Structures are given as structure tokens and as C-alpha cells.
Amino acid sequence: MERGRIAQYLAVFALSLSTAAIGTLSGWPTPVIPKINNNETFVDITKDELATLLAMSPPGYVAGSLVNRFITDSLGRRATILASAVPIICGTIITSFARVSWLLYIMHMLWGVGAGMISTVIGIYLAEIVDKDIRATLSTCTKFMFNFGNLMIISIGPFVSYNAINYSLVMLPVVYFAACAFIPESPYYYLKEGKVDHARKSLLKLKDKETAEQELELMKGHVSKEMRNSTSAWELFTGKQYRKPLVIAFGLKLAQIMTGGRSIQQYMGLITQEIGLDVKVSTLLIIFGAFKFAVGVMSSTVIDRVGRRSVLIYSFLSTGICLAIAGLYFFLQEVIRVDHSVLKAYGTVAFIAIILSNGLSIGFNSIIGVISAEIFPLNVKSVAMTSVNVLSGCLGFVVAKSYQAINNVAGFWGVFWAFASIALAGALFSYMTAPETKGKSLEEIQEMLQINTASSDEDEKLSDIEVIEMVENCRESKESRKGGIL
Template sequence: MCHLTVDSNMLDGLRRDFQKCWPQILAIAIGCLGTLNTGFQYAWTSPYIVQITKDKENYNISEDEASYFAVIPPLAMMLTCPVSSYITSTIGPKKGFLLTTIPNLLNWILIATAKQAYVFYIARIFVGISDGIMFTSFPAYIGEISTPKVRGTFGNGPTLAIYLGEFLINLIGMYLTARQSAYVCSTVPVLFGLLFPLMPESPYYLLTIGKEEEAKKSLKWLRRKQDVEEHFQQLKADVERQMSEKGTWKELIFIQSNRKALLGGVFLRISQQFSGLQVFAVYTLYIFEKSGTNLNPHMSTITFVAIVLTLNSISCCTSDYLGRKKAYIISLAACTIVLWIIGVYFCIDKFQPQIDLTHFQWLPLAGLITYTIFASFGISIIPSLMLGELFSSSIKSKGLAVLISALGLSTTIMYYLFYYLNTTFGMYFPFIFFAVCSSVSTALSNWLVPETKGLTLEEIQRSLSRKKNETPA
């Protein structure tokens, strides 16, 4: 009887919590339509580089030419991110994110009509522009509209939507041509463009431009209550303190909290990419085709991406329990071990042909699945989750511009390196390279990754401002 009462009280508490925060969850969920499209565009190369290079009737594109499909978006994102950051800081995270509808639609229109490589290149440039705006606007939007509890649980929604998009585009790639995929996928940015304008602007942003009444109205909608005066005054004080900083490039380096946020954010993005995480998403089918196993490459790809989606769905709901820092370190260390095992397998396959690996041809798929299990609660989700948490209002646009540049540069390098190292030396070399990089990153994580679990944006700034041995007040 007592057990039933406890369960009933717990359910009532959960119901009350949901009634208070469902507008925040709804805003994040509708925004995730934009990142679902990002997932389509990220992993579009996985099924379609192989399909397009083999289809000599409709396209005359070589494997070398098609390899740039993966490289161009992060490069374009890096080059255009100062503009993306300026757009977000000028018109606000909501309107900035909404602008991604335009380059997303242009990308799918060009893919639907493309026959030559240069048209695909232009389409992929639009992908990079969209990614730059999305990464500077949506994480900031989530961080500014949600409570720490909602942000901890649902702040991983965009990452989950990206993985869902990656799964769906690989599934679509089994049955539809590149042109047909463009028609199907273009419906998502259209839906996003129709629904997201109905969501409120960030109260943080509204306060920075002096629109107090609109900020209060936004807070009332997001918190589901009419009396928000106490929270509004606290938010106003936080924004005023953060905006009292000049927000110059010099302050990004010389103010301790900004410097720690910058180092932590850049490290998270670079270590994530140099672990091979995004390479596996973009080149999934290519890896399985080149691995020499007797497993069906398409089925291996779908199995792998489905497991990625499932595991990250679970992790997105449970990531707040471990804490950002601990989850990242454990995840990265475990992934490092798996990368060494896969690298050694491919090394033996290349240099010791006399060794019969017939009974171990399942290892590349099993290895990548194991990698995914360990990546799902850490390196897959933590960098994106923390993107909107680290910087104060005055410096956020500049800080995010640097982080997006780091992401674009590191992703571009990794895509190119993977293709070059594989074609020049063999599949073993990229995996050994990823393993070495991840080993170094694991050793550095304890010093460079900050902890933000359960903290408001203002509390995070205070935590970053504290000296190493200083305890909270």
C-alpha cells in the first residue's frame, strides 16, 4: 500500500513538472525538425557517394570528385560562421535559426536537378551555410529558454534528431535515388519553416535589446504561469551583469570564465571529431564496402545506424545523471580501446595475409557497434549539449563563432584525412590515427572539460570564474 502511494506521488510530481515545462519541450521539439534535416544532410554522403559514383548513366562523377561532397559542408561552415554568428546576435537565435530554411531548401532543389559534380558542390556549400547558422543559433536558443532540468534532459534533442536523420537517409538510400531523396527530404525544412515561427523568442535575447515586456511575455509562455516577476528580475540582473562586460575579442581571451569556456568548448569539438565520430556517420557504407567482410554492406550500414539511433535515444534521456565531465571522459576512454582493436584488426588483415581472419569478419561491424555504445552517452552528445551553456550573453556570439570554426576546420581535416589515409595506406591507418588522437584527448579531458550539470547559465559563469582551489560560496 505504501509502495502504491509512493508511486502515485511520484507520478503526480512528474505530471506537475510536465505541465510546467511542456512549452519548453515543445519549442525544442519543433526546433529539432531543423536538426532532423541536418542529419539528412550529414549522412547523405553515406549511401549516395557510392550510388552516384556507380551510376554512369545519370552521372559521370569519379570517386575522387565525390569525396569532396563530405569535405565541402564543414569547410563552408567554417568560412561563413563569422557571418552566421553576426546574424544570430543581431536578429536573435529564433529568427537566425529560422533562416536555415532557405539554404536547406536550396540544397535539396540543387540535388534534385544535379548531374555534374559542381552542382553537387554548390548544394553542399548551402549545407555548410545552414550548419553554421544552426550551430550558432539553436544551442543558444535551447540554453536561454529552458530550465537546467529541461536542458539536461531535452537539450540533447537536437543531437537525437540528427541521429534520426542519419538513420532515415541511410534507409532512404536503400530504395530511392539521389533525386527522389531530395523530394522526400525537402518536406522537413518546409514543415520547420511553417511551425517554428509560432515559438517564442529567447527572453535572454529580448532583454539584451531592451524589450522587457516581450521578455516577460515569453517567460510566462515558457514557464506556464502568470507570476514570473521573481524569475524575471533574477534573469534581468543576470543579463545586465553579463552585458556589463564589453564582449570584445580581447575579453574572450583575458577574462578567466570566457577563456575556460573557450578552451573547454574548442577541446570538446576537436576531440570529438578526432575520435572519428562524424567520419563513421558520413562514410558508413563506404567503410563496410572497403572492409573486405562477407557481410552485406547495406544491411551492415542500416544495422549500425539503427543501433546508433537507439543508443543515443536512451542516452539523451539519461545523460544528466552522470554529469557532463565524467560521462565524456568515460565515453572517450572506452571508445579509444575499441578504436585500437579495430585498427589492429585491419593492420593484421593488410600485413599478415597468411593469418586466416575468416572467423573474425564480423569484427568491423561489432567494433563500430561497441564504439557507438560507448560514444552514445558521452562524445556523441556532450559537445552539442554544452554549446549553448558555456558563454555569457555579452560574448556568446564571438565564442560560438570560434567553436563553430573549430568544428568546421577539424571536421574538414578529418574527412580529408580519412579518405587520403585509407586510399594511400589502407583502412588500418585511419583507425590507428583515431586511436592515438583519442588516447591523447582522454588524458587531457580531466583538465579541460568543465562541469555544467544542474546549473543555470549564470551559475555556470560563476563556476568558470572561480579559481582552481576556490570553493563555491
């Protein structure tokens, strides 16, 4: 194996530790909510307060994404990943001694801030350092580790005390901070800042020496073209060339969040109790987590072979069908009121449909972040990814708060059929708009989407001095525009 490829794998492994930490924190409510309902904790919290607690993570996610917008381009991708550990560490410390609901609100919001920072920057970083033929596979590995963190907390959580769960979380951000301290900075970031020598050194760590200089020349041409354009949010939302990637990224993110996978996982303990199977909730949660983890392993091996677009379409479609089947079970239980002794025999079908829906959703959950990082050019990538994650946080808050409200009005059948409708709509949207980016470089993807960032052929190869001068001219132009506005 080439030395550069090994460096890429090691960098992705370090990043995967951060997503494993986020996955553990994301799965925290799954074993904790049954403990709260069974009065196994010292926290005094009502059902409405619990719904508010779960809804606090999305606003934190938005805040983290907005913070990320400024530090990703100013301090770098690597520094942003390291900074994300700070709110997570603070949140886990609060969890260890919180005894009232409002402290848990703060904890969950801080976790959301860290998750927003990581999810925004990790897609950008991987798209910029990983070879195009393994980009989707390695990006999926970070999602695989997210599911591994989920599996650990879901499997162990039911068998240990509430305090033991919380104390075990403290070391997670410390571990990934230590691992990510050694990853190289993105060469694209260095070129964007005019630091060509730093970019060369970073590239030599990530690529084979024989091709590193050639790739540096290509990167310099790519960066110089894209840096000619404005990087403001106004340009992103008003520029016609960005309209297509915006529609794709926002539409996919809308479908992803509104299918309600996270809410289903968080309330999985209560949902399984409602089905009424003659199996312990702890056992059902382990089955749920193990299946989701297994699907994540399989998806990481086939995603670059099958292609992004196919995975999107079929994972949305299959998720929608499974959610509809689960909704049918609850419709018979809650509306038709079929006798429990008759319906109980089909409870296993409903449970399998639920875990299948959550497991199969890994397909689009893994791919959507990859596509969003690929389809935007460098000059607006940070702004675009932040905007997508802000939308994600807002939608996540809506789903978390409306889940219980819909359940109160229409029951579980209404919740599952609403999620199923959105998943099926996501399949249709993916079929109509999603591009196939498998095996394509970032430059080829921009050309495919007809994003006009190209210049003349003379700009394909630029000297280090020309790149630095171009970056400085771009900065001076932006500063003069700001001065004119002020």
C-alpha cells in the first residue's frame, strides 16, 4: 500500500474516533429514557421536559455550525476538529453531576454544538484530502464509527446505572482530541491562505511522492479559479451557478432529517414497550443497535461500487416501505383496535420493520454528507456546508418537538406514516435531482453541475508567487468591498 494512502487511512481513523464519540452521545437518550420513566435516576424531569431536552441538541447543532463557518476558513480544518472537543467535554462534565432538567438542557445543547462543528468540517476535510476512488468508502467509515458508538451505549446502557453511563462519557472527547492532534491540515486550506510551501508539505504526507507535485499544480489551478469568486453567503444564495447544488443539498437534507430516524432511535425503548413483545427491552435495544451496526459495516464496503445515486434512491425507498409497515401495525392497534391477543403475533413484524427502517437509513445518512461536500466549489464550500447544517439543526428541532405532539394527536401510526411519506418523497427527489459523483474529482463534479468557476487554460499552472498574489488580491478586494459597505 502506498505511503500516502496509509496516511489517509490513519487520518480517517482519527476522525472516526470523533464520530464514535458523537454516536455515543447521540445514543445516550435510548437507554436513559427508560431509566427516567422507571425512576432509576436522580433527575426530576417530566415527559414534556424530556421532549424539550431532546429538542435542545438541534439548536446547539446550529450554533456549532455557525461557529464552524468562521473558524474553518480562518483557523483551518484541523483546528476546528480539535476545538469541537471543548463543548463536548463541558457537556459531559455537566452530565456527571446534573440533578435538574435545565442542566441537562445545557448539556444536550453543548453536545449539539460539538456535533455541529464536527459534522460540518469533517465532510470538507475528507473531500479535500482523500483520493477520489476511496472518498465515499472512507467517508462512510466515519459513519460506521458513529454507529459503533451508538451500539456501545445502546448495548451497555441498559445494564449499568445512570451515573455509570455518564461517568464513562468523559474520556471520549479527550481520546479523539489526542488522536486528531496529529492529522495533517488540508492542502486546499493552505493554498486558500496562500501558504504554498505548507500545502506542499501536507500533500507529501497524504499522497505518493511521485504524484504529489503534479497534484499540487492541479490544486493550485483549482483554488485560483474558485478564489476569484466571492465567498459570502449572499453570493451563495443569489449566484445562479450555485442554485442547482443548493437545491440538491437542501432537498436531501430535508428528506434525511424529516424521516425521523433519530427520534425513532431516542424513543426506541418506549416504542418497543408499546409493541408489547415478550422480550426484555434491553434485549430489543441490543438487537436494534447490532443490526444498525452490521448494516453500517456492509454499506462501507459497497458504497463506492454501487454509486451514490443508487444508494440514495433505494435506501430512501426501502426505509419508507418499512416505516409504512410499522405504521400499519400501530394503525390496527390504535385506530381499528384489533384485539391485542390477535395483533400480538404480528408485533415481531412491526419491530423488524422499525429496525430495518433505521438500519437501511444508514444508506442515505452516509451519502448525503459526502455529496454535499462534493458538489459545492471551494470558494463557497464552508458557507454552504454551514447553511446545510443550520437547516439540519432547525429541522431536527422541529422533528424532536413535533414527535410527541403528533403522537398525542394521531398516535404512533400517525408518526410512522408521516415519516414514511417523507422517505418515499426523498426517493423520488433523489431520482430526479441527485448526481452520480462516484469516481469523480472535485473539479469534474463542478463541471458536471456546470458551476462556472473556470478560467482560461493559461491559469491551469500557476507559480507559487502567482497563487499567493492572487489570494492577497482577493482578500484586498473583499476588504475594500466591506469598507464600502461600512
